[in-house]
Amino acid sequence: MQSSRRKFLLGSGVAVAAASAVGYKDMLGSVVTFSDKGEKAKDSIYFNSSEAEYSYLNEKFVPNDAFKVCATTCIGCTTQCGVRVKIDKKTDKVVRVLGNPYNLLSTDPWIPYNTSIKESYTLLSQAGEFETYRSNVCARGNVLFDKTYDQNRVLKPLKRVGKRGENRWKEIDIDTLIDEIVNGGDLFGEGKVKGLKEVRDTKTPINPEEPIFGPKSNGFCILGTTHDGRVKTIVHRLLKSYGSANYMGHTSICGLSMRAGEAAYLGNFKKYPHLKPDFENTEYLLSIGTPPGQAGNPFKRQGKLLARARTEKNIQYTIVSPTQGNSDTIAVGGRSHWIPIIPGTDLAFVMGLLQIIINSKTYNASYLALPSAKAMQAAKDVSWTNASHLIIQDEEGFGRILRDKKTPLVLDTQDMQLKHADDVIEAVLDYQGMVEFEGKTYKVRTSFNELKENVNELSLEEYAKECGVSVDKMQEVAKEFVSHGRKSSVDCHGGTMHTTGFYTTYAVMMLGAMVGNLNYKGGMSPGGGAYKDYKGKQYNLFGYKGKSKVHATRIDKTRMAYEKTNEYKKKVAAGKNPYPAKDTWYPFTNALESEIITNSAKGYPYKLDVLLTLNSNFMYGTSGGEGHIKELISDPKKSIPLFIAIDPFINESSRYADYIIPDSVLHETWGIVHAWAGYQTKINTLRFPVVKPRQAQFKNGDPIEVISFAIALGKKLKLPGFGEKAIKGNDGKWHAFDKVEDFYLRAFENIAMDGKPVPDASDEDIRLSGIESYVPSLKKICGKNWRKTAYVMARGGRYEDIDKSYQGEYLSHRYKKPIQIYNETVGRTKNALTGERFSGTVKFYKQRFANGETFEKAFPKEHFPLTAFSFKSNVLSTPNTASTLLKEIRYTTYVDMNPKTAVKFGLKHGDIVRISSADGSVEGYLRLRHGIHPETIGVEHGAGREGEGAIDLEINGKVTKGKISRRTGVYYNKLGLHDSSRNTALTADFVCGSNARQAIPVKVEKVT
Amino acid sequence: MDNAQHIMTLVSSITIEKPWGIDVPNYFWFTGSSAAAFIISSFAHVFGWKKYKPIAGIALLMAFVLLVAAPLNLVDDLKQPGRIMNFFSYGWENFATSPMKWGVLLLIAYPILIFFEAQALYRPYFVKIAQQSRGLTKMLNTLLAFGNMDLSEKALAKDHKKGYVLGAIGIPLALAVHGYTGYILGAVHANVMWHTPLMPIIFLASAMVSGTGLLILLIPLFQRFLSERKSVDRDMVATLARLLSWFIVADLVMRFLWLTFSLTFANGEKYALYQYFSLHFQDTLWIDYVLCLFVPMIIGFTKLRNIPIVVYFGGLVTAIGVWLFRWNTVIGGQEIPRTTPGFLHYTPHVFGQGSIVSVLSNWGVLFVLICIVLLVFPWDEEMEECYKGAENAK
Amino acid sequence: MSKENSRRNFLKKGLEATAFAMLATTEANAFSSQIPGRDEKDSRHIGQKGKHFVMVLDLRKCIGCQACTSVCKIENEVPEEQFRTFVTETEIGEFPDVRKAFLPQLCNHCDEPACVPVCPTGATFKREDGIVVVDNDVCWGCGYCISACPYDKRYFNKRTQTADKCNFCAQRVDKGLLPACVETCIGGARVFGDINDKNSEVYKLLHNFPSTVLKEAQGTKPQTFYIGLDSRVEELFSTTQSLDDIVKAEEGFKREWEKARGEVENHG
């Protein structure tokens, strides 16, 4: 070869060799040095798993000293299960979450309360009774503790820089923050802002024309979320001390239709009790708009009980919902049924069922004829109704139940005489006519008679046409339902969050009355209650000197009738038709979160000065929040002059706040929670910090969070009930309220001492439950009862034993008041806009605005051919957006549509589509599935976020980028409608005012 | 979205990542092409087909370099390349059942064998060079001649015999080395696309195609630019083109058998293959089959083979086509889900292990090795002598 | 790895290599065919003699809640976007005759595992109690086992760079506890135990109810049994692309995530 060519080969060879070596450097590096790639696993076989927290081999129990396992509460969703967390002592970080086997929300059957902590572990081992006592945690609860360490967590108090909503903040000292919100001033260079001190005027009326609205101090409003174990403390010890009536939780965006409808059925608008099926023992479950296993309260428990019932017991169940949900599985064959329904039309379906049952007389007549508790006892029954009570039909006293003083009067079937209900065993059920009492004749009808007339208002065919479920299907369901008698049950919840949800719920519950399932094993249960916690044997923690009794009208216009206002009285006095009022009123509703921003904006009933939100996300959670509330909240002049949020994260709502106060997360928090429903025995679940809270502290060492903030604020405002001599023992001794534990350890003591006090915790109990660090405080605060309090803490709460669930075929904890076939309160209330009376019993209505105009008319099918609804994710839930791990399991959410519908609109699986209502629109990827009603569009709720790390956040000039995984998905509530029949308001149930998130008329188009 | 027979809609699932990346199709291509080059060299060395004599030496050298470079792909595909020793220390209990285990032994034996064969072929030349030179060159060539400076008839005949024997052993070994790569895949009963006993043969058939294609590109290049001839043997190009066409025929037959069986007569899992091919129908048909197989086949079987540039084009597309086929088989086969729904989408990284850069580096290594053998082995003299010998014989 | 360590490692491996070279020339039998842990009868490698662990998935009880999926990630620190178990959620049938079908999947701990015999380093093997494990100190990351598993139940652990999969939570099982997914299973669908024990729940279930395994034709003899499995669900693999994958790619999540991974090592 020529040498030039040789040189060429040599040269290029060397050059390429060098390049290749560089290209291969990763591989060569390891090969040449024999070195490993990646991280070394903790163990060659066990990989990176953490060591077991204990071992139990050959009957030898050996705890692992590297960890502590503490009982606390998960608040990954409103179920609030008792869990145990395994904490690495070295890092003080949670490494795993386990179910708490004492707690019925995680376990069923749960272990006897007096089981030692050691045994509670060994029972859950291979050698124990694992299959019996398996205790669990759901997809969220297992991973979401990672949000504790999220980059976007707020650790120091923040004050906004720039305009509201820009998400730009600077950190400020907590004392400065309190000083600013108390004293007010020109805080943002936008003019003077009233501070809490100035607002706290408990004398001057907030509206001089309406003294009934109460004093100016009502200008301070607190908005919360669920009862996370601290809410009552805030209401009783901060708000009442301050002098405001304005606390709202999230019920109006959660399940208020259900709560109000059931409160009407149960005749208790004070406590708002509600019922749940006895899932495990029921033979037939008709669940309308709340598929167990998909979501619901209690999520895990009902999922577990349903799974067991359909596998080991005899249940048949029917889910009525536009989409099927995870209640079903093909593995159980014919036990499970699905009735697809168009959202917002189930009232027609249920009215159809009631009509069939009533007209075929397959209801439990003798049960319904029991007119009183006495009759019930005589008949050895466990519940009774007012079906036979007589409702006055005369103009005077219309809608009132005919009574002698307090005792209702009924017609005795024996002799057709009018008698005290207490004296009658069997009353006439179906009557309409005249009766004479104390010399006066009354035109009356029985509750049942009115019900019967109402259910027959439309023909079965007409009901079928409304809801799209065939008459045959209704016949089939009605027949099946009554055939199981008292072991038939009903349920409803989120599916009733539309404009006729109140009556829908009432009607669903009414089905139960037809078979008389209340308080029966396998029927309906009001829940098992709880041990006395705040007002208990040792202390009344809600009582203190100077607590104000606030008589005021709430900003949300609830608990108050329009007819009591001067506005009404003046119009009447002037001889004018008092209707319509300036806006709706909700006399028997508890609270309406979804109304406060709009009400304050329109100044009706008055304007708020300061809004304090506690972990609330009214913007994301409210249907129509983005579309209608955003505008009002982003300008301090429009609705809320001073907006303070307590939240560990900056969400879609607190983003508009003026100040953000950090809060503790999950396992760092104090509190006491209960179970909502769906359980039969007493339960109190405790929360206390089991890992050190990460956020900044007050000077006394308490981390900044809701309660410690309340203490600091109370002291600064010199409110009664804080500091020295603020907590009074039933022994007459006074104690200081300076730290959060001053309050909660006493509440725990109350629980421990309620009824028959619990035993003393052993040293072993204390050690094995990781509460050693609390012993000094326990000794100091609980004195001689410290071991009893420790006993409760070691078990994460106090729980009645499972054998107390039933007494024979009845529930042990029963609902005592009569079922309201006719609810007098409702029947005597008028729609403030139209002056129309609400129906005192169930009645069919179409989706409508507050004044009665129907959606059908306002949103014609040609323009809005489909009906949208949302359903809760079985994996996601809204407070957990900051959990990165959870997003790995459910990355995103879609616009769900039936393939048939997609063909009609020329759409394909995976297309990006825009759904629009008359008032908003949202885009998302289309997912086709057969398990959805063809006339609908469904969205899994919980993604498409614009807060909690989804958008850029600037603190002290440093920007943290928003994450795609948090933004992805469909923000359904952007579709929310505005109620055109009202001034500045969102569509809501026309009776109770619950925010209408379901049944929104929409159209769909492809985004190109 | 619908399943083949039942309406099944997917609500939630995950897609599993698969282990083998871009290195692996490249590795298969290298071993395959090596085997092909070896076999072509054996046409002359073992079967004594004179026509191939002039290129047999260079083909053998190419077989050698391809196979030296090839295993680097494997090592690079390892997640723990630093643990190569573990392969030798442990795992012998799986010797019989893990083609990877015995395959690696083949991988070691085969290049050694080629080296010895080449040494036998070139020894006389090394001796000559050693005799004519001094210093380093002398030393090197003496070393390459293994110190055996005997140029007697007897010694040459012995060389010849040795070359013949090694070549004869080499043929099955070459087939095995590449066959085993097909075996590795074919043995995986989990993979619907791979699992066929034909796989080693399919791989061999396509290997012959790519190897021939590669020689069609390289030999003219060497002849024109690096050898004393300075011109391309156009007859040889045409011969190789024709050979290529026959190999393509064989390849097509194998693929026909494979696909018709697995798509028609396989069990229920064939539906996944349907899905795969319906997703990839267009690109597979037009690129793999029409452009990279039919076109070159026609070139070789028609007068077009006499136009070198057309043949080069044919060689190039077959070489690329077979690479794509390796890709489609290795990566495509892994795309198919097994118990979860959803086809995987694999895109290689640009840098790091198992990346595009890795593959480029491997080609770089090949280039370097070619440079080395071209520098060290007196291939052009040998080639010239073959041509001369051929002319003398006329 | 610290520099110190890598140097030591280098020396060690270097010695090994020389030793190997020497041995190879003398006597091939000098190596045991097995990896050290098995030779040394390390309990993690041998497992619990006399027992044979299996899992029963009673699909009648599965509510598709993914609690198992999620706890597994935590318990085993499974890296980002990787899973040892997952529950596929599908709908079968055409509106309105639609049924939900859930398929919880994990390693089947096959009696004739496809993954084990192909392993060229012997890093993966079946313990005497039936649990199929991987020794991540030995695995050289060739991926053959991953390719070989007919159930797609193996993956390369992104962090350790070795083959990984469900190991029935051996770290718990060996301490007398239960696998994390079993502990947390909401519906009680996951039942775990020793099939050799006639009193065990798994024994009772398998003897009282008909059960099936996935892809029986693969001949792997899975030891994860399903009650109430609809055969149609097994054909999941022939459904197409998962929408999540498309969306992740289109939205740029993959890129964001990989970047984030580069930036923060720490998870949870």
Ligand SMILES: Nc1nc2c(c(=O)[nH]1)N[C@H]1C(S)=C(S)[C@@H](COP(=O)(O)OP(=O)(O)OC[C@H]3O[C@@H](n4cnc5c(=O)[nH]c(N)nc54)[C@H](O)[C@@H]3O)O[C@H]1N2
């Ligand atoms: N379309 C549609 N809308 C809905 C629903 C729906 O199904 N569909 N569901 C409705 C229902 S039922 C409800 S209950 C509401 C819920 O709505 P909200 O109760 O208003 O809000 P959440 O989003 O649950 O969470 C409140 C905030 O708590 C904070 N947080 C999260 N984790 C922690 C923690 O560990 N500690 C503390 N202190 N704070 C934390 C977060 O910032 C979070 O935003 O939404 C309702 N909105």
Ligand SMILES: Nc1nc2c(c(=O)[nH]1)N[C@H]1C(S)=C(S)[C@@H](COP(=O)(O)OP(=O)(O)OC[C@H]3O[C@@H](n4cnc5c(=O)[nH]c(N)nc54)[C@H](O)[C@@H]3O)O[C@H]1N2
């Ligand atoms: N997994 C999980 N569990 C949870 C939560 C969670 O986020 N995730 N959140 C907890 C909370 S805060 C609550 S309030 C409960 C709520 O629990 P649910 O009430 O069970 O949940 P929602 O999704 O609000 O209820 C709506 C259901 O009704 C259906 N639906 C929608 N519109 C209609 C309609 O017009 N008619 C009928 N018949 N059905 C309709 C939807 O398909 C959906 O399945 O769940 C709690 N448990």
Ligand code: SF4
């Ligand atoms: S159901 Fe809710 S509270 Fe219970 S573990 Fe799951 S997320 Fe936590």
Ligand code: SF4
């Ligand atoms: S399921 Fe796969 S990984 Fe598990 S033992 Fe069977 S073949 Fe091996």
Ligand code: SF4
């Ligand atoms: S990846 Fe590891 S365990 Fe799997 S076959 Fe290769 S060496 Fe064995």
Ligand code: SF4
């Ligand atoms: S047994 Fe353990 S490793 Fe296996 S799937 Fe369950 S949790 Fe994951």
Ligand code: SF4
């Ligand atoms: S935890 Fe149990 S019920 Fe939930 S998806 Fe997993 S196997 Fe099914």
Ligand SMILES: [Mo]
């Ligand atoms: Mo809720």
